[in-house]
Amino acid sequence: MRGAVTAELALGLPILLAVTSGMVWLLSVGAAQVRTVDAAREAARAAARGDEVAVAGAVGERVAPDGVRVEVAHEAGRVTARAAGHVPGPGGLFDFLPGADVRAEAVAVVEEDG
Numbered sequence: 001m002r003g004a005v006t007a008e009l010a011l012g013l014p015i016l017l018a019v020t021s022g023m024v025w026l027l028s029v030g031a032a033q034v035r036t037v038d039a040a041r042e043a044a045r046a047a048a049r050g051d052e053v054a055v056a057g058a059v060g061e062r063v064a065p066d067g068v069r070v071e072v073a074h075e076a077g078r079v080t081a082r083a084a085g086h087v088p089g090p091g092g093l094f095d096f097l098p099g100a101d102v103r104a105e106a107v108a109v110v111e112e113d114g
Helices: 004-049 053-063
Strands: 068-075 078-087 100-109
Touching: 004 053, 004 068, 004 078, 004 100, 053 068, 053 078
Parallel strands: none
Antiparallel strands: 068 078, 078 100
């Protein structure tokens, strides 16, 4: 019975590490989604202020996580910015996971010169 605790720890520790790394990956996906929302919002705000579409898209892509692209379009007094991309899977023991898609859309009213 003296080695029972050591054996249980040897079996349980890898499972605990796998669950922990899975949770960390889920947190990173959540953070990537928040940054994607921020990127769309910043791009829409920049375009609504009067920046060119390409410049506004570049502003959004600076905020966005790697692999997320931002598209900006003017539509009848409004600006719509869409950000979308893919967050790769965690790898390692979770190599079977395909990753996660993140996307966001923001709309802003074009500001009038005044």
